[in-house]
Amino acid sequence: MAHAVSMPVTLTGRYGRVLVAALALAAALSLPSRARAQELTIEIERQGEFITVNASARMQVDARIAWEVLSDYGRLAQFIPDMKSSRVVSRSGDRALVEQKGEIGFFFYQQPVDVMLEVREEPQRRIVARRIDGNIRDLETRYELETSDAGLRLDYTGRFTPDFYLPPLIGMPIMRRIVERRFRAMVDEIVRRDALARGKPKP
Numbered sequence: 001m002a003h004a005v006s007m008p009v010t011l012t013g014r015y016g017r018v019l020v021a022a023l024a025l026a027a028a029l030s031l032p033s034r035a036r037a038q039e040l041t042i043e044i045e046r047q048g049e050f051i052t053v054n055a056s057a058r059m060q061v062d063a064r065i066a067w068e069v070l071s072d073y074g075r076l077a078q079f080i081p082d083m084k085s086s087r088v089v090s091r092s093g094d095r096a097l098v099e100q101k102g103e104i105g106f107f108f109y110q111q112p113v114d115v116m117l118e119v120r121e122e123p124q125r126r127i128v129a130r131r132i133d134g135n136i137r138d139l140e141t142r143y144e145l146e147t148s149d150a151g152l153r154l155d156y157t158g159r160f161t162p163d164f165y166l167p168p169l170i171g172m173p174i175m176r177r178i179v180e181r182r183f184r185a186m187v188d189e190i191v192r193r194d195a196l197a198r199g200k201p202k203p
Contacts (some may be wrong), residue, residue: 040187044176050138051175053158055183060151067124069190070143073098079094079189081181094121098129104178115139138160154190156183 037087040057059066075097076086083102090097096119103112115134121127124145131139 008034042176042180042183044172044179046172049161050159051162051172053156053179055156055179057187058151059154059187059191059194061190062197063124063145063147063152065194065197066152066154066190068143069186069193070127070145071121073119076100077102080185082178083182088198089116094123095119097132102175114154131160135162143199176197 040055042053042055044053058153073086073088077083082104083100085102086098086100088096089099100117100121101114103110113135115136117129117130117139119129120125120131126145127143129141131137137160139158139160142156142173144155146155147155
């Protein structure tokens with residue numbers, strides 16, 4: 001096994017300050033969230049040019065409420081972080097065209113995102129979407145709902161290729177934080193609406 005060699009490095013000037021900030025940010029974003037670890041799981045990794053995502057959550061909620069939230073495309077921007085707009089361009093039966101605009105980033109890095117999705121629904125069970133235009137290439141996502149005695153399980157899988165530059169040092173930590181925030185926001189909205197439907201405040 002090779003041994004790492006340590007060398008002192010002195011960072012000065014604007015470049016040094018930016019690099020130190022980037023290192024600190026990457027370390028902070030990679031820390032696990034203990035408070036959230038028991039509520040949901042998220043895995044994100046780079047496979048060649050693709051970024052793949054697998055996320056899941058268990059909730060004690062009505063499956064019909066969860067479906068209403070997942071398929072509420074016109075109001076996603078009201079509760080999904082950094083999504084500026086989401087609108088249904090057209091619909092035919094269980095298929096729809098959905099346009100979404102927003103941005104991804106953290107601190108000093110921001111990147112606009114504009115995508116048109118072809119969405120296919122299997123009511124109460126599954127939503128599959130793929131990109132047909134925009135600056136995220138090869139985008140394919142899937143939400144699935146499964147009920148059991150343990151409650152409702154929501155699974156999300158996705159694969160995409162950013163059609164823009166991702167900083168090599170902090171790109172993946174940024175993407176993980178974005179995915180986590182958005183998936184958690186979806187889960188929180190499902191729980192909130194379920195609590196309203198049951199006539200009790202969200203705990």
